[in-house]
Amino acid sequence: MxxxxxxxxxxxxxxxxxxxxxxxxxxxxxxxxxxxxxxxxxxxxxxxxxxxxxxxxxxxxxxxxNPHVRRAVAAQLEKTMFAGLVSAINQPALDLAEKLVGLVPGDFPKKAWFGLSGSDASEAAQRLIRLATGKPRLISFVGSWHGTTDATMALSGHTAFADVVGGAHVTKVPYPNPYRNPFGGDASRVTDQCLGFLEDYLFATICPPGDVGAIFVETVQSDGGDIVPPPDFLPKLRALCDRHGILLVVDDIKVGLGRTGTMFSYEHGGIAADLVLLGKSLGGGLPLSAIVGRQEILDAGTGVALFTVSGNATCCAAGLATLEVIERExxxxxxxxxxxxxxxxxxxxxxxxxxxxxxxxxxxxxxxxxxxxxxxxxxxxxxxxxxxxxxxxxxxxxxxxxxxxxxxxxxxxxxxxxxxxxxxxxxxxxxxxxxxxxxxxxxxxxxxxxx
Ligand SMILES: Cc1ncc(COP(=O)(O)O)c(C=O)c1O
Incomplete structure (x- = not known):
């Protein structure tokens, strides 16, 4: 050719x-x-x-x-170009929140928060976790990509952000990459090597676990190089969080909503997340992001994480229609x-x-x-x-x-x-x-x- x-x-x-x-x-x-x-x-x-x-x-x-998503957006636009969520209620946002709360794994009271781009969901999650737990520290993984606002670049561990100075409250841990084991050797022990480094070494030295509010993780590290960790990683990470009273935040912005072959990627590990971050595909192409998870975190403050157009009816109608198609088809x-x-x-x-x-x-x-x-x-x-x-x-x-x-x-x-x-x-x-x-x-x- x-x-x-x-x-x-x-x-x-x-x-x-x-x-x-x-x-x-x-x-x-x-x-x-x-x-x-x-x-x-x-x-x-x-x-x-x-x-x-x-x-x-x-x-x-x-x-x-997708015709169903297009029709849903057009129908909403016929009613009004804009209906917000900050100082009014709109039906598509309620319907989408109800749908997401019902879909997300975890047997605890949940709510939904809406934003416009994956980055704002990771940013708002950080703020709400700090408010809810009072703990100053966060953990993320080397190679991770959680967004491109200042706070989310500092949270991320990607080489593209290596010159971003900031985020002293974030401790970054090697990700269990089976092809390039960061500790050397083959893939057979890479999960234990990475999590052991965190629990046995970092927690005992520079990062007291009692100060850690949450661990942010991508279940497949996407921008980091499409790295699939071994199957024991997620269950062991969840257990580590539970041992130390640390929240687990799964960033499913890129691989959630079906891409990995389960609706939420961490279902492969049989675990629940305390918060899941969604974005990208959620709006079917329109700007929409969400945090779904523990009510007590998402209610940590009133009006502390919002944008004028967050949760607008048009994007939420697109989101609801997208989920309907994913399920129905x-x-x-x-x-x-x-x-x-x-x-x-x-x-x-x-x-x-x-x-x-x-x-x-x-x-x-x-x-x-x-x-x-x-x-x-x-x-x-x-x-x-x-x-x-x-x-x-x-x-x-x-x-x-x-x-x-x-x-x-x-x-x-x-x-x-x-x-x-x-x-x-x-x-x-x-x-x-x-x-x-x-x-x-x-x-x-x-x-x-x-x-
Ligand atoms: C895993 C993950 N989280 C967060 C983001 C940030 O999303 P956005 O660029 O839509 O704000 C991205 C973007 O690539 C991502 O891949």
């Missing part, structure tokens, strides 16, 4: 973008200019079609044009089955390339870690940038992520069919072949710094 050339309309938009849009908001991998999208296909302003293996960073669980089971198929196809097809160090995932989040060679496992960032760029030229959208920007991240819409999985994996394989044959120049990707 021949790569697509950048057309004049795309080129013009790309130049206007460079002139007009702040670099602060950009992580660009190619000059995709979205005009419209349907299902799992995106069309650019020149009419070219792209299969989407990224779902706009795991946002488009139901693709881009069996999207969670489909993600489990098709995710296993996707994983198998990736292993069969890409596993033969020497630069592939590891292929891992859970349901419809898969990561392909690129290395210079399998023995050294040295991260191969240039190959990741070139493969993602070539994939775009071939008609496939995906991104790379990870602490060393060397992991191809595959988070397609959950509605992707098996035929589309085959098509996307074949395009990716072609992108590998082209890059390995030297058909993508350094200059072609130089304009796309990525991250």
């Amino acid at each position: 021949e790569p697509q050339a950048i057309g004049t309309a795309v080129q013009a938009a790309f130049e206007r973008d460079a002139r007009l849009i702040a670099d602060a908001i950009k992580i660009r991998y190619n000059p995709l200019v979205i005009d419209r999208a349907e299902g799992s296909r995106i069309y650019d302003i020149e009419g070219r079609a792209y299969l989407d293996f990224g779902a706009s960073w795991s946002l488009a669980h139901l693709g881009y044009s 069996g999207i969670v089971a489909q993600a489990a089955a098709n995710g296993a198929y996707l994983h198998q196809r990736l292993v069969e097809t890409l596993g033969r390339h020497d630069i592939v160090g590891d292929i891992r995932g859970l349901g419809m989040i898969q990561g392909v870690e690129l290395v210079t060679d399998r023995a050294s496992k040295a991260p191969n960032q240039p190959a990741a940038a070139k493969i993602v760029y070539r994939a775009w030229e071939l008609g496939l959208i995906l991104y790379y992520a990870g602490n060393w920007s060397n992991v191809l991240e595959i988070t397609p819409p959950l509605i992707l069919s098996r035929e589309e999985i085959d098509e996307g994996v074949a395009l990716l394989d072609q992108a590998f072949a082209d890059v390995l044959a030297g058909r993508v120049s350094d200059a072609a990707v130089a304009r796309f710094a990525g991250w």
Whole structure:
């Protein structure tokens, strides 16, 4: 297949973008200019079609044009452009809160809080935990991504935020990465090594557990490189929290609502979270985030974590419709089955390339870690940038992520069919072949710094 050339309309938009849009908001991998999208296909302003293996960073669980969600939004807009939640009540927010409170695991009184973007949910959770517990410290994991406000960057442990100074109250713990055990050795003891470091060493030295309000965790560390910890991690983490009276906050902003093959990702570990953070896919593409969990935390203060447009009726109507479709159409089971198929196809097809160090995932989040060679496992960032760029030229959208920007991240819409999985994996394989044959120049990707 021949790569697509950048057309004049795309080129013009790309130049206007460079002139007009702040670099602060950009992580660009190619000059995709979205005009419209349907299902799992995106069309650019020149009419070219792209299969989407990224779902706009795991946002488009139901693709881009689900009719039920669109109708629900349109019906709400017909009634009013805006109905807020801060100083009035709106029915869609009540309905969505009731739905979420009913769905979230945990046999304790729960409530819901609404925001606009995953970052504000992690930020508000921190504030409410401090108010509710009176404890000043928090724990998170190296490699985690909890948001891009100042407080959530400080909470995060991603290399992209390594120069963010702040968050002295946050202690960061190694994440049990089976492919790159932070303590050395194989994966067999990595959970115990990481949690033992926290409990036996950090708690006994710089981080008294009685001062810790909560541990924030991603059950699959997504932007950190699509790392799936061993199955014993979540139950052991929950038990550790319980031993020390520490709250467990699961950040399900990226992998919640079905992506991993369960509605909430931590159901794989058979545990409940004290708070779960949701965002991205929750609004079906409209800005919506939520915290759902223990009532006493979410009621820790009145009016202490709000925005003028939080919990607005339109976004909540979209959220409710999204959940209805996920449940009614069996999207969670489909993600489990098709995710296993996707994983198998990736292993069969890409596993033969020497630069592939590891292929891992859970349901419809898969990561392909690129290395210079399998023995050294040295991260191969240039190959990741070139493969993602070539994939775009071939008609496939995906991104790379990870602490060393060397992991191809595959988070397609959950509605992707098996035929589309085959098509996307074949395009990716072609992108590998082209890059390995030297058909993508350094200059072609130089304009796309990525991250
Ligand atoms: C796990 C996780 N938490 C929080 C966030 C922040 O969400 P947002 O960028 O939508 O504010 C992200 C974004 O990538 C994420 O992946």
